[in-house]
Amino acid sequence: MGRKKGREIHGWLIVDKPAGVGSTDVVGRVRWALDAKKAGHAGTLDPDATGVLAIALGEATKTVPILTDALKAYDFRVNWGAQTSTDDASGQVIDTADSRPDADQIRAALGAFVGDIMQVPPNVSAVKVDGERAYDLARDGEVLELAARPLWVESLELLTAGRDSADLRMVCGKGGYVRAIARDLGRALGCLGHVDHLRRIWSGPYEAADGIAFDRIDRANQAEIEAALLPLQSALADLPQMQATEMGAVRILNGNPGQVLGHAEFGAEVWVSRNGQPLCIGRYMGAEVQPSRVFNLGQATG
Structure with a gap:
């Protein structure tokens, strides 16, 4: 029998990791508890260390490098x-x-x-x-x-x-x-x-004080865990945000440069949204953004 693929869940879960648990074990527990298709983490903590372990789910895994680079x-x-x-x-x-x-x-x-x-x-x-x-x-x-x-x-x-x-x-x-x-x-x-x-005590925009306790990560508490999920774009607070035009959004979701509204330094890394939905991370090329990572959140492309 093939392994069940799991649910499409996108976002960040901030866990207050206890001592004695490995970072990959926390990722595995979160993925199991939510029956999530895909999960990863930003910044390994030693097993004896405690505090913020940011778990990315689904398309949020594409933002892991951004958080890994954060203070x-x-x-x-x-x-x-x-x-x-x-x-x-x-x-x-x-x-x-x-x-x-x-x-x-x-x-x-x-x-x-x-x-x-x-x-x-x-x-x-x-x-x-x-x-x-x-x-x-x-x-x-x-x-x-x-x-x-x-x-x-x-x-x-x-x-x-x-x-x-x-x-x-x-x-x-x-x-x-x-x-x-x-x-x-x-x-x-x-x-x-x-x-x-x-x-x-904190990692980028995420604080240990806001993290869910590891012992609460259980299938019985699935609704509680989902309520604690933060949106994918919460990891992108340090990047300039651009708004895509209607046609720009279509082009970006197909991996092409798309027209945006907003301004940043030419060549700067930015993120793009349309109607509040994140579309991509990419490079601002003056009125357009060249996407490097496109978020597949089920948006229509045409």
């Missing part, structure tokens, strides 16, 4: 005095230090981690090495030397400082590893460090 905010605690194999509390201790930083020393060190920085991902991460995930290679005992990669850190601030730990908040762009920040900050301070706990 995200994390609250986290760094424990001083030990470096671990995973750069968090789940790993084995591989080195220790006796010194401890005070609040002024921590604040003085944070400046080096703000702006355009280069970051070496943790060995236990989803980075691909020769086509394989780094965490699979690390578990197989391989010693990895991952390449540093650029990261934009909008801000990094100290919230509270104790003798053996500190609570911080970071706002960063795509591909940031909080565990790597904890590791490198501990090294810079000469005391070593690793993440004790981590929570993503």
Whole structure:
């Protein structure tokens, strides 16, 4: 027997992920609970991390790259005095230090981690090495030397400082590893460090406080889950919006450049709607938009 295809459901579900659950497991639970045909997520959270996990359903999966590129905010605690194999509390201790930083020393060190920085991902991460995930290679005992990669850190601030730990908040762009920040900050301070706990408090326009609890994601609560769905275009808040003309909408839905009303910088990425319905993401070419991703929401094309 072939697998049932599932229902056509489009939109975003914001889940407040608990610790101990993998991001792909959350996607699977949402898809099962809604009997959805297609689902994905924007921005993996470590199993031990909590907070915003944005789940895209149906045509909303075409907007995942937009949200993946958006700024995200994390609250986290760094424990001083030990470096671990995973750069968090789940790993084995591989080195220790006796010194401890005070609040002024921590604040003085944070400046080096703000702006355009280069970051070496943790060995236990989803980075691909020769086509394989780094965490699979690390578990197989391989010693990895991952390449540093650029990261934009909008801000990094100290919230509270104790003798053996500190609570911080970071706002960063795509591909940031909080565990790597904890590791490198501990090294810079000469005391070593690793993440004790981590929570993503917002991701682009979505906040953890507005997320549905993971334990509510069940087929018995399907109506509650559907009521929490946000429209596809909620992920596009940072892009200029254009209105398609009637003929422009027909052309765009067929994948062709279409006439629009509105203005943006020539070549800018924009999104286009008609009568409140999102049609596409594309490039503004002056009075027309060249679609790059067309949304198939059942609109008439002629």
